[in-house]
Amino acid sequence: MPPKFDPSQVVDVYVRVTGGEVGAASSLAPKIGPLGLSPKKIGEDIAKETAKDWKGLRVTVKLTVQNRQHSGNISLDDVIEIARVMSPRSMAKDLSGTIKEILGTCVSVGCTVDGKDPKDLQQEINEGVVEVPLE
Template identity: 35%
Template structure:
């Protein structure tokens, strides 16, 4: 029977320690090789938490599935902030250009409930609300209103 281990690891910096080592060790596979493979596949998400699924079949074959980091992590990386605002409704900690919002929306589109880029961008902007990041110098709520008003239709087409 195949075993599946799902963990969040720091991109490009996974180790054989917890949570991976204790979960993979009893499965009888080369943990170091798996960790090295995870680090190669998550290197582009350096510093962000990345969801990883490790599947080990009966013959000890390992299949890795690397997910996309949470939207919050992507927003904070693009905005260049370490952590979100403690008071996101009153204090902004960073600003995202619309291009960054679109890039994140395209990256996360598969895992979102959105059916087009415009609504996906609004979902990303919704995350900006809770993190305390502005979009194009506007509060995220104002940016969502601008999208609804058609202000950025050309870019979001």
């Protein structure tokens, strides 16, 4: 498994394209897919930018990618509200399990809950330090 990406890391990707034409998304996918970007959208953006000055010419495009990490902070009340909406679709027995599922999603997108790491909050729910409603 590849190592985790540093959110502040800057990555340069070089691609050769024909100006003004949308290249095959399949040729972009191996380069920018792992960076968390949509190859189709990037291909359209490149075509739009190269259309006026380099139409029909083969050009090398340098893409500079930075900060693919979502960042944000939400309150525990918001997490509980989300869990209430999601509970019918959740596999958890009770609401606290659904809340922990939502906190897991917070971990994966990189946002904090009330300024804390969501993993710490999950641990506190397990230990009973943080009270969550049953329904």
